[in-house]
Amino acid sequence: xxxxxxxxxxxxxxxxxxxxxxxxxxxxxxxxxxxxxxxxxxxxxxxxxxxxxxxxxxxxxxxxxxxxxxxxxxxxxxxxxxxxxxxxxxxxxxxxxxxxxxxxxxxxxxxxxxxxxxxxxxxxxxxxxxxxxxxxxxxxxxxxxxxxxxxxxxxxxxxxxxxxxxxxxxxxxxxxxxxxxxxxxxxxxxxxxxxxxxxxxxxxxxxxxxxxxxxxxxxxxxxxxxxxxxxxxxxxxxxxxxxxxxxxxxxxxxxxxxxxxxxxxxxxxxxxxxxxxxxxxxxxxxxxxxxxxxxxxxxxxxxxxxxxxxxxx
Amino acid sequence: xxxxxxxxxxxxxxxxxxxxxxxxxxxxxxxxxxxxxxxxxxxxxxxxxxxxxxxxxxxxxxxxxxxxxxxxxxxxxxxxxxxxxxxxxxxxxxxxxxxxxxxxxxxxxxxxxxxxxxxxxxxxxxxxxxxxxxxxxxxxxxxxxxxxxxxxxxxxxxxxxxxxxxxxxxxxxxxxxxxxxxxxxxxxxxxxxxxxxxxxxxxxxxxxxxxxxxxxxxxxxxxxxxxxxxxxxxxxxxxxxxxxxxxxxxxxxxxxxxxxxxxxxxxxxxxxxxxxxxxxxxxxxxxxxxxxxxxxxxxxxxxxxxxxxxxxx
Numbered sequence: 104x105x106x107x108x109x110x111x112x113x114x115x116x117x118x119x120x121x122x123x124x125x126x127x128x129x130x131x132x133x134x135x136x137x138x139x140x141x142x143x144x145x146x147x148x149x150x151x152x153x154x155x156x157x158x159x160x161x162x163x164x165x166x167x168x169x170x171x172x173x174x175x176x177x178x179x180x181x182x183x184x185x186x187x188x189x190x191x192x193x194x195x196x197x198x199x200x201x202x203x204x205x206x207x208x209x210x211x212x213x214x215x216x217x218x219x220x221x222x223x224x225x226x227x228x229x230x231x232x233x234x235x236x237x238x239x240x241x242x243x244x245x246x247x248x249x250x251x252x253x254x255x256x257x258x259x260x261x262x263x264x265x266x267x268x269x270x271x272x273x274x275x276x277x278x279x280x281x282x283x284x285x286x287x288x289x290x291x292x293x294x295x296x297x298x299x300x301x302x303x304x305x306x307x308x309x310x311x312x313x314x315x316x317x318x319x320x321x322x323x324x325x326x327x328x329x330x331x332x333x334x335x336x337x338x339x340x341x342x343x344x345x346x347x348x349x350x351x352x353x354x355x356x357x358x359x360x361x362x363x364x365x366x367x368x369x370x371x372x373x374x375x376x377x378x379x380x381x382x383x384x385x386x387x388x389x390x391x392x393x394x395x396x397x398x399x400x401x402x403x404x405x406x407x408x409x410x411x412x413x414x415x416x
Numbered sequence: 417x418x419x420x421x422x423x424x425x426x427x428x429x430x431x432x433x434x435x436x437x438x439x440x441x442x443x444x445x446x447x448x449x450x451x452x453x454x455x456x457x458x459x460x461x462x463x464x465x466x467x468x469x470x471x472x473x474x475x476x477x478x479x480x481x482x483x484x485x486x487x488x489x490x491x492x493x494x495x496x497x498x499x500x501x502x503x504x505x506x507x508x509x510x511x512x513x514x515x516x517x518x519x520x521x522x523x524x525x526x527x528x529x530x531x532x533x534x535x536x537x538x539x540x541x542x543x544x545x546x547x548x549x550x551x552x553x554x555x556x557x558x559x560x561x562x563x564x565x566x567x568x569x570x571x572x573x574x575x576x577x578x579x580x581x582x583x584x585x586x587x588x589x590x591x592x593x594x595x596x597x598x599x600x601x602x603x604x605x606x607x608x609x610x611x612x613x614x615x616x617x618x619x620x621x622x623x624x625x626x627x628x629x630x631x632x633x634x635x636x637x638x639x640x641x642x643x644x645x646x647x648x649x650x651x652x653x654x655x656x657x658x659x660x661x662x663x664x665x666x667x668x669x670x671x672x673x674x675x676x677x678x679x680x681x682x683x684x685x686x687x688x689x690x691x692x693x694x695x696x697x698x699x700x701x702x703x704x705x706x707x708x709x710x711x712x713x714x715x716x717x718x719x720x721x722x723x724x725x726x727x728x729x
Contacts, residue, residue: 176487180507181514195489197510199497202499223498
């Protein structure tokens, strides 16, 4: 079993690659739910949806999130009715939120609802929310603490970041499915998702943190920073605001106590010695995923590398 | 103040006419909510929406319900996800249900939510749900009791009707706004809506029944049956199944204890004596509303007729 930890777009792309090189019963993707929120009375789970849509081949190739061929009649009607329009829900996308919300209100767990949605979309590997309990990322800024989507979407990541809180994480429990997958893991892969708001919330759930740290499997991360910049999203801006080195070395420093190895992009090949000096294994690969072939190649190369550790050691 | 009692398409058309011949503060439309239901976790209020959309000039002119220029991305996504597709929610229409549901769950009354939606759509007369409490039409058929939308939409009115129950009506309370409008009414108009499933539920709320019956205002109904057939919907089929005369005389018989006068279509002019023989006033007008001009003409003629009673008597 390979267990991947994923957030949004970058994580979803790598998860797609893994899903194409592994049998479905050998892959479990544990997805961040700390940027879930209730909007217009609907339970919106951005990272779960990005992973689902990407695995199903339905994602919008230009944005990486949302659905290809989306239409926006709902939003135009919401605006006509004076409703909030800062978070845009597409006509097709909203069907996911409506069905999810209905089933959660009926008492189903998010893990079950996600499995049903995945089954309907033909996704055969396991996609698991990190917890069925609510965890909510709060962003600490100089002017106050903001709910994640307020910071991320409404304010377009403009406020400087001082830190993060993951409300509910301390008491959130991992699902049995997630714990079973981690216990059976041959390797654990931290996808190139935002370390602070996609991967950190997963480790903020005590049961997951413990299960990952005590797993016998080797743990590898793929750097979301290439050549000192984030491929997408606010990871680099956050690193700067948090006083970290905005480079793959900063990523290695952040992950050094969590992972055994780090995949660096070819652009950062010169930094392998600095990563290894921190006690991590380092490998250089093309990590930019512009198309499906890139995703599959990165997934295969990462797995090959980690499997080599076991046979060599 | 003119108070109109309305259900769906026929009622909405007459309400539109009234809204064009009366100052907004002189018109209150009390709308059936007994065919409201929860679908996909959303509070759907078909008659309120038909009245709102019609008054706002947004209704689909071909169907009479729903929105003009509607799109169906949401439904195609619901089908892809294996959700129920028998009740079709358009992309624009669903914005109404989502906002309504969110506000109801936040504790607002349906009367308030409806007022807000109407204000956003530029509707200036009062549109009031018959009650803020849930009332649900149940259809008695030879094979069992069906929720209204199951009968009406899913089974396309195919089962024979034995009778109706309005669950919750006995304990439902009218809003203060509805009672105030009825107390101030100069005339009460029963729009040409289905007598059994649009008008009857309004009278099934004891407080409304009493307020209408004790109002000093004259009460007039516009026949939904023209030439022995319903303009739209299952009214004629229901009359037959209930053993009533499928004609404006059957309507007069059904309404004789509730109203003072009945507007008949020109096609039924020969039946005026039969209506008058039941103790009702009768007037002949063109009642088929094919366009806005028809609606305005019928509304004005009905008001002129009823006002004539007062000045003459």
